[in-house]
Amino acid sequence: MTDSPAKPASFQELILRLQTYWSAQGCAILQPFDTEVGAGTLHPATVLRSLGPKPWNVAYVQPSRRPADGRYGENPNRLQHYYQFQVLMKPNPVDLQDRYLGSLDAIGIDRTVHDIRFVEDDWENPTVGAWGLGWEVWCDGMEVSQYTYFQQVGGMDVDLVSGELTYGLERLAMYVFGVDNVYDLPFNAPGLPTSLSYGDVFRRNEVEQSEYNFEHADTDNILERFRMAEAECKALLALEKPLPLPAYEHALKASHLFNLLDARGVVSATQRPEYVKRVRDLARGCASAWVKGEKARAA
Amino acid sequence: MAELLFEIFSEEIPARMQVRAGGELVRLMDAALKDAGLSPNDSHVLTGPRRLTYITDVETRSPDVSEERKGPRVGAPDRAIEGFMRGAGLDDIAQAETRSDKKGDYYVAMIHSEGRDTADILRDAIPAVMNDFPWPKSMTSGESDFRWVRPLRGLTVLLDGRSLDGIEVGGIASDNLVHGHRQMGPGPFAVATLADYKAALDGDGHVMAERKARQERILDQACTVCSEAGLELVEDEGLLDEVTGLVEWPVALLGDMDPDFLELPDEVIRLTLKSHQKTFTVRNEGGQLAPHFVIIANLETPDDGATIKAGNAKVISARLSDARFFQEEDRKRKLQDYHDDLKDLVFHKKLGSMHDKAERVAALAREIAPHVGANPILAEKAARLAKCDLVTQTVIEMTSLQGKVGRWIYEHDVTLGRADSLPSAHPDESRDPADAEASDLDPGVRRGEREWGEADHHAIAVAIEDHYKPQGPSDAVPTEPVAVAVALADKIDTLVGFWAIDEKPTGSKDPYALRRAALGVIRLIASNSINYGIDLSSLKLPLRRVFRDADNAIRRFTRESLPKATLTDNTVNIINEWERRLNLYGDIGRSSISDIEAEIRLSDPEPMKIEADVHADVSAFLKDRLHVYLRGQGHRHDVIDAVIAQGGDDLLAISRRVEALGMFLLEEDGEDLVQGYKRAANILRAEEKKTSKPSARPDGSRYPADGSAESGAGSQIEFGMSGVEYSADEARLLAEALTKTRPAIDAALEAADYPAALSALADLREPIDEFFEAVVVNSDDPDERARRLGLLSAVVETFHRIADFSRLDG
Structure with a gap:
């Protein structure tokens, strides 16, 4: 890799550069959502706001949790907690692809020496009944982003098509910095007394969370909490004046609890589709209540 | 004649769709121009990742056309005359001629339609063609309702040396600007003629727009970078087709990988590089895989591709590390130890797990074995092992290696001396005693008096790998008898099972590839000259097991998730029938099935109706596919009909009769x-x-x-x-x-x-x-x-x- 002067110095600078760049593109920079999610897409700022007739342009970092991917801090590439950078522009501007390429420039990927490719990859998230057409973006054969034009969300056709960009921040950073182990990433500016590596910040969390996810999570308790979250979500949607935003938080909690059960290995292959369907029904209920509310307000 | 060029510029079109889309564009544009009275000549298309370009020769104006239209009789009711005037575009009936025939006078209108300028025709035809374009998958973008495969970015229409601007489709208006390679020559370039267009793209634009030329350059360059290093490219047509659709300006680069990875099976390396990285493998002079790869990059760089090579090498290394990790993990257990894991893999929700299927196939393979010259014990064993690799990490990652991975693990087991060398009493003791009787052809082997030798292990290994074959009309057909028995059993079980739950192919829909399974049965029988009728004796056994598994599966699934309403009537009938039998006779495994059937027959005149219906249906389907197969071999359809109508279920006999009768009729x-x-x-x-x-x-x-x-x-x-x-x-x-x-x-x-x-x-x-x-x-x-x-x-x-x-x- 050639050294480009524009290269950021740390993981956090890479995030700051993306925020600055997308801010300049007119996106509101949001903060992470405070409920566990499996992917940045699940933030209500994407799932719910991509529905309805109002324009919406945002970018944000979202911590994502995938309990089954934990490796006790020992695998250089896998984490049960990691960051995604998410951009949603609705309706997608005509030149979104060019703007995306501009964001690669902004984080120091020199396009005169790197081979950037858009390779067909149609995205689908059955849990929230969402799908779209798009690509994996490759940089020298490595996937650096997922790029999707949303067609359906919550099982409903979208009113305006959103362009969604998702950057896997750790992987992108490892590539930009030429680092083979995620824990070696410079978290902030390196070479200073205050310097921290990614491992300094997160390794212990990976170890403890892996132990929890795989060994100590109380499955009876989690199962009960799953039922409670499900019931709460349904109750909020059944109100005369439904409350889709709080309901959606409970749907997300149910989804995370299911992922925990899955990581503990207590969900059989035959039960799996059943749970997925239950979560999907919740998420779809929220999406449809949200759209009704938006349209009522717009009218 | 004038030159016409029409470029549709968009964001990246999936590689697999480009060629077909190009063909459709030519077909639809030619048709639209012909409908308008023009005669496009020498039409062709350029296809690539970001553009489809239609090029043809056409008149600048469509010809004038005169036509006579016969009208009503003179003195006909006013309404008839008004209708005629409206249709012919007359203001006054005096504009029509009057002619006479035997019955009297009538009106004739002379309709002249003037030719139109091709430019005007295009203004209508282009939006019409694009609005109705048959993409396999399309999308809308932004606020527009226009559907295309990915967002549309530009249109250029050049006719007779000038650009037709302002033709609007999906919010994009045509202009005279074309765009080159994103990095190496974005342009835009102003063009007026085909020559301009080619000069702009081939030159500063750095786009090889013509697919064939691009493909030839890729192959040529890839071979060159290999031969310069004393190596040889492992050619792969499918991959070549794909990368041709991924690049506008191909640059082949030879990258390096860690030679340690070469311990992996070639297939794993090749598939990992191909499917994940769209990268070619390379072999040395001796024909072995070399620690290199060829990537087809999309640009020339100041560092001669060094960064691109290094980046790809890193990703490939990570991918192959994963593959190696999976292989090592997979080999930690014996192949047969995966058998129980198949219980968690659903074959079909109404037909039970893959474990259920493997057990059915094993029982059936044992029945079929003697008909194909195979040892029934080996066939049963191989069938039980054949599906085990479906739960290995390697196959979960690379599905197309199913069969192969099972064989590798089995051979590894044999090398380590941990594969069974004696047929042991297998752990599943729920077999029907009737089955055991039927297979007792080699009591010596069954009682373990003879150890399995190398040839036996080889037969099992081949059967594990080959039992999916033949997969299509041109796939090789297994010939090793054990493999033939397992391959037949697997396919017959699939056919019977899906018939029993009423999931037959309809029209173009065949989600479970049942036509392919039927063709597989036919080709296995025809190529191996097996005199084995697909009659009741070969369908009854799987059917009976399918019923039992369907029953178990449905109980399991209805309890857990499925509302009863989703079951088809046929399935419910089968289950009811089966439950009735279970109730009548207790544990089905305890007495011989044929005894039970005899009793049922006595007590109920139509007890076997469901079985008989399924059997008749599957037989008819097989004969129908045999008809298609024999037609494909060049036989007359009436000859095939005549032979099939004569009756009989022996597919080989039918084929031979058709051949003989066909020859005979030529005399x-x-x-x-x-x-x-x-x-x-x-x-x-x-x-x-x-x-x-x-x-x-x-x-x-x-x-x-x-x-x-x-x-x-x-x-x-x-x-x-x-x-x-x-x-x-x-x-x-x-x-x-x-x-x-x-x-x-x-x-x-x-x-x-x-x-x-x-x-x-x-x-x-x-x-x-x-x-x-x-x-x-x-x-x-x-x-x-x-x-x-x-x-x-x-x-x-x-x-x-x-x-x-x-x-x-x-």
């Missing part, structure tokens, strides 16, 4: 003989009508194939009855010929020598001809007439022993 004798048959059959049919005795045969054939006395003539006198005297020499000759020929035909059929059967049949030609020349069937003497009709009926019946000749054309 002069053959055709004459068919004429003789038709004459006899026609007389009988006419007679049948006369006596107005309706055909009682449900299959629609007119004559009983067994030549029984209820023949169509309504005659009481049957050929061969003792004491029947024939009054004419020719009739006597025919009777004698029949008496002589029939045993010869039967013997030949028995020996499956169909050419001999047909040549015996040919001996009837002369007697039949002479009979028709000299004998009047419709004799005034009713006895004589009956005798003669009986004789003809016997002739027809004799023909039908070989094929239903009434179905032949001509």
